[in-house]
Amino acid sequence: MKNTYRVGCSIENLRGIRDFIRNSLKPYGVGELDISEMVLAMDEMCSNLMIHAHQCNPDDLFELTVSLDRDKNVVFEIVDDKSVFDINAFQEPDLNYIVHEKRKGGLGIRLVKAIMDSVEYIQRNGKTVCRLTKKVQFV
Amino acid sequence: MVQIKRIQEDGVDIIVPIGEVDASSSIELDLVIAKSVGEGYTKMLVDCTALEYISSAGLGVFMSYIEEFKDKHISMVLFGMNQRVANTFEILGLKELLTIASDKAQAKQLIA
Numbered sequence: 509m510k511n512t513y514r515v516g517c518s519i520e521n522l523r524g525i526r527d528f529i530r531n532s533l534k535p536y537g538v539g540e541l542d543i544s545e546m547v548l549a550m551d552e553m554c555s556n557l558m559i560h561a562h563q564c565n566p567d568d569l570f571e572l573t574v575s576l577d578r579d580k581n582v583v584f585e586i587v588d589d590k591s592v593f594d595i596n597a598f599q600e601p602d603l604n605y606i607v608h609e610k611r612k613g614g615l616g617i618r619l620v621k622a623i624m625d626s627v628e629y630i631q632r633n634g635k636t637v638c639r640l641t642k643k644v645q646f647v
Numbered sequence: 648m649v650q651i652k653r654i655q656e657d658g659v660d661i662i663v664p665i666g667e668v669d670a671s672s673s674i675e676l677d678l679v680i681a682k683s684v685g686e687g688y689t690k691m692l693v694d695c696t697a698l699e700y701i702s703s704a705g706l707g708v709f710m711s712y713i714e715e716f717k718d719k720h721i722s723m724v725l726f727g728m729n730q731r732v733a734n735t736f737e738i739l740g741l742k743e744l745l746t747i748a749s750d751k752a753q754a755k756q757l758i759a
Binding site for chain 1: 711712731735
């Protein structure tokens with residue numbers, strides 16, 4: 509299985525991304541809690557990309573693919589023209605610091621790292637590919 | 648998309664988000680809480696029974712009020728989360744920072 513979704517960088521499109529992921533994984537018997545966690549992680553990755561790399565420009569498109577690899581891990585790829593921010597290089601702030609500073613941001617990357625097993629960045633055909641993998645339970 | 652209702656019961660402001668709170672709609676949750684604070688409510692319940700999804704943008708809204716609520720002696724209790732929403736709070740360890748009840752009756756006891 510490999511499904512692809514091309515989407516403009518408007519945060520209004522996040523709902524469509526979530527539906528795309530749910531609809532792609534449900535028929536393969538991936539557990540509901542696993543799906544909801546991955547939806548959350550990919551919502552964070554895509555909203556970060558839309559907001560920080562593309563300033564929410566709806567005319568900028570990127571590609572999201574979801575597939576199952578040979579070992580039945582779920583693999584997501586975000587393919588974009590712009591360089592994608594490397595979350596592995598980001599030290600997420602302490603929760604108490606976020607509370608103290610009354611910050612609204614800073615939780616998303618923590619969620620992605622907690623949910624996904626690996627996040628890698630590769631270059632392919634002049635584009636940046638962010639690949640996220642998770643081992644899941646099947647029902 | 649989220650629709651947010653407010654109901655006042657016995658001096659408690661009950662905020663009811665219906666639908667999905669994400670980066671595009673978290674501002675609405677923020678505005679409703681700010682309005683409740685502005686109107687002087689010191690007891691706030693967040694009825695999550697119709698909340699289908701919340702991303703970190705929505706969680707961040709709740710987090711951003713923790714200090715202000717402490718300063719102003721405002722108490723807030725969230726209740727009625729479905730398993731997926733509750734799991735999101737749990738992954739981030741927010742159950743330690745926010746008061747979360749299973750249902751309205753328990754929430755009312757906690758806020759009394």
